Each structure stands twice: as structure tokens, then as C-alpha cells.
Amino acid sequence: EQFRYIDVYEALGQSCYYKLTQDIAFKPTVLEGDAIGFNLGQMSSFSGHLDGDGHVVSNITIHDPNGYLALFQNITSGATISNVTFDATDLKTWSMPSGDNIMHEKGGHVALLAYTNHGTIDNVHITNSKIEAVKDGAAALVSLNYGTVSNCTVDSATTITGVNEVGGIVIYNEGT
Numbered sequence: 001e002q003f004r005y006i007d008v009y010e011a012l013g014q015s016c017y018y019k020l021t022q023d024i025a026f027k028p029t030v031l032e033g034d035a036i037g038f039n040l041g042q043m044s045s046f047s048g049h050l051d052g053d054g055h056v057v058s059n060i061t062i063h064d065p066n067g068y069l070a071l072f073q074n075i076t077s078g079a080t081i082s083n084v085t086f087d088a089t090d091l092k093t094w095s096m097p098s099g100d101n102i103m104h105e106k107g108g109h110v111a112l113l114a115y116t117n118h119g120t121i122d123n124v125h126i127t128n129s130k131i132e133a134v135k136d137g138a139a140a141l142v143s144l145n146y147g148t149v150s151n152c153t154v155d156s157a158t159t160i161t162g163v164n165e166v167g168g169i170v171i172y173n174e175g176t
């Protein structure tokens with residue numbers, strides 16, 4: 001519950017410092033095919049500092065057909081996310097039929113942490129996860145990087161699937 005409050009404080013314009021003091025395991029959610037659902041909703045921008053202190057956040061599931069999917073829409077300049085492992089994450093975005101039964105282009109990029117990064121991501125690891133963009137690009141951490149990503153890893157048990165482009169860490173990098 002406390003992890004979800006990050007979005008509340010961000011919405012109030014409060015850039016806070018967060019430090020995990022234990023592992024966080026969300027209730028596992030299994031979604032098959034084009035089932036829509038989540039156990040942690042996508043959050044808006046992140047402007048604070050998140051220190052995982054070596055802990056693991058596991059079982060985040062977000063399946064949303066409306067695209068541009070990530071835990072945070074944007075990591076702002078000066079923000080940091082560090083020292084955390086994300087395990088057994090399942091993110092998926094795709095197109096879905098509208099009321100006229102025609103498949104419309106929705107979908108979009110998917111990445112675990114952010115659609116856009118202008119801050120610093122350091123010592124973040126992805127293990128045993130699935131990240132899938134049925135209609136666009138996918139990356140483990142960030143779709144568009146304008147900030148700094150360092151000392152990050154993605155294990156071989158993680159699958160990253162995209163149509164137009166796939167990045168092991170980022171899709172497009174204009175940062176470091």
C-alpha cells in the first residue's frame with residue numbers, strides 16, 4: 001500500500017525521498033491473452049528519489065491495450081531510482097478492437113520504469129520478467145532515455161518482445 005502512495009505525493013507536487021526497508025511482493029496476478037488488468041496502476045511523473053537499498057519488488061502486472069506503458073510516465077531531471085531489483089514483472093500493451101470490430105492502432109512502447117527518463121537510474125536489475133509490446137517497441141527499463149542509466153542488468157530469464165524495436169535496457173538513447 002505504501003508503494004502506491006508515491007503517485008499520491010507526486011500528484012500533490014511533493015518530491016520525496018523513499019527508501020525500501022524490505023522486499024515488496026505484490027499479489028501475483030495472472031492474465032492470459034488480451035485480458036486487461038493490473039495489480040499496480042501506472043503512475044504519472046516521478047521527481048523524487050527511490051533507493052531500493054538492495055531490496056526486491058516482485059510480481060508487478062500491468063496489461064493495458066492503450067499503449068505507452070511503464071511504471072512511471074516520466075522520470076524528471078534530478079530524480080533518481082537506484083539499488084533495486086524488479087522480479088517476475090509482467091507488462092503488456094497491444095491494440096484492441098473498438099465497438100465497430102475494427103482493430104485500431106493503439107498499443108505503444110512498453111518499458112518497466114519509464115516511458116521517458118530525464119533523471120538517473122542506477123543499479124537497477126530486472127529478473128524473470130516479461131515485457132511485451134504487441135504493436136510497437138519494448139525495453140526493459142526505459143523507452144526514451146535523455147538522462148543517465150548506469151550499472152543496470154537484465155537477466156537471461158527475462159523476455160522483451162516488440163514489433164518495431166526492442167532494447168535490452170532502453171529503446172532510444174540520447175542520454176548516457
